[in-house]
Amino acid sequence: MRTPLRPLARILQARQQGLNPDSIERENLKLRHDEIREKARGRAQFRLMVLCASFVMAFVAIGARMGLMAATEPLEPRASAPGAEIIAQRADITDRNGRILATNMMTYALYANPKIMIDPVGAAVKLAEIFPELDAKALERRFTDGRSFVWIRKVMSPEQMQSVHDIGDPGLLFGPREMRLYPNGTLAAHILGGASFGVEGVHSAEVIGTAGIEKAMDARLRDPAQAGTPLALSIDLSVQAAIEEVLGAGMTMLNARGAAAILMDVRTGEIISLASFPTFDPNDRPAPPVKGDPGDSPLFNRAVQGVYELGSTFKIFAVAQALELGFVTPETMFDVTPPLRIGNSKINEFEGKNYGPMASVTDIIIKSSNVGTGRIALLIGGLRQQAFLKSLGLFDPSPVELAESRSGKPLIPKKWPDIVTVTAAYGQGLSTSSLNLAAAYAAIANGGVMIKPTLLKREGETTGVRVMSENTATEAVKMLRGVVTKGTASLGEVPGYEVAGKTGTADKPKSTGGYYDDKVVNTFASMFPASNPQYVLIVTLDEPQDDTLSETRRTAGWTAVPVAAEIIRRVAPLMGLRPTLEPPAMDAVTAASN
């Protein structure tokens, strides 16, 4: 209730007593001001308290939150649901039709924490029973020497895991692992290579490629953005299986130390099949050899790493170049009487034969004359010859996507005198890989365009560098067809597929210099069908010999050629290549009905 400043009763009373009524008003005014001030002070105090309290609460909240965050395990903020997790860390590898060549499988690694083990001695004995390669004594020592972490196994089968569970020791622990699996076993082993564990932790381990395409394409296979899309190779699994079957059988039959085959699409450069023997199982990749010739190891890829003197298969390059330069025509005659003298050296024909006195360029190829090819090479000259062979990629390691291709560096003479010009023309004196030869033959087969060979499936058109005119290439293919129809590769004829090709028998160089008399590398470089070449097939056999007809034969015509012919007979239908001949058993056409 508001008190009046001049209450009438008190004013009248003061007037009666003769006092100043204004003092009453002043006094009341002062009281009223005091009251207002008190009220304002109280309110201000309350506000300050509230403000203070909110500050305290805010700081306490922040402090508590900080304390909490510092004390707890870090956790990803869960503003949204996690995206679809991809189980495969490493992308699968498939063949050109999507059949799996390499995939991943979940398994477990076994480790132990001896600090929490109940019976380390008993567990060590039982583990050694489950895993025969473990030594119970050594394991026991590691369990009891006071360490708190022991790796026992990198991967194991579900049965083994169950057996470990059955031991029932709490100190035996499992860590999930993603394991690389090659379901086809040894098939395409040299292409795939292999994989192993890189950095290993308890919860996971990284899988890294150790060889082959697994190593060469490691970054692509590990890229998390592409983990869901398999890497499609140019390989055809059925063709690869057929080639490995035939090549393996041929190698056994001819007592060869090793063999290699490459089948390549001449237009796209895609390698349909690449096989090398002896082979291995990429699931259980053997350790690289520490002594002896690394070339004898099953890990050695003879098609890519192995550089050999490929012999007469090179002759077609000299002839093609001479045709390209306009120096010769297929009918030009050459004096092929042996020997061809270069300085102090004499060049002879194989087994002292004589194809002379004169032979046409076509006959030089068909009969595989060293002297004739030498004369053609001398016509071309060393510099031009080198440039041409280089343009065919024969002087560089193959650019294919394999980790081993870099080590397959061709061996090229440093100097190039006339004698090298002549020997190089028939493929002695310089070594290169079978894959390089396949790419160079593909350039002849596809009309003169050099295409980079690849193991990856290619989509659409492929472009390359033109190394010879289409005319030259056609003429060269015609000559190669002649080699099969009437030359050294007569066993290579496959009805319906018009095989064209060139044999090569090269003496193996000794490590001490010179050449072996009874050790050869046989090569058959072929293409089919000759009228419109689609595929190039190179078959190489290392130290083969054919003992069937009471004499030992080591020429490619008797070893590599029949193997190649059988391969073509088997794989051409698999690739949907229709034979040009009419099928023999033609049923009569009848209007049949019910």
Added chain:
Amino acid sequence: MRSVLYALSFLALIALGFWAYRENYATQAALKEVEGLQRQIVGLRETLSVQRAEWAYLNRPDRLRDLTTANFDRLGLLPMEPSQFGAAAQVAYPPTGVPEIGFSTDIQGTLATPEEGL
């Protein structure tokens, strides 16, 4: 008037707080469910990859080759040959005329020789 406004805004605050609380818990529940589903998907994916690996393993060319050899009596399968390519002219004409009503496919299967049937 002002106190009514205060009261209303206070009520609105409580209501919003209640709504936010419920939304928060609903979100947490949804996230938990998604996580569960995700785990299920991962499990299924894992099973799928094992199945695909198994399929590839069972269909590896070596095994198929051995199987066709072992079952040659029944299947009579041989590697594909160039002579197996046929011409379109070799394919028989489709049966002419409309089959009788009530024609049973079972009967077609029991015909003794193929010449009688197709």
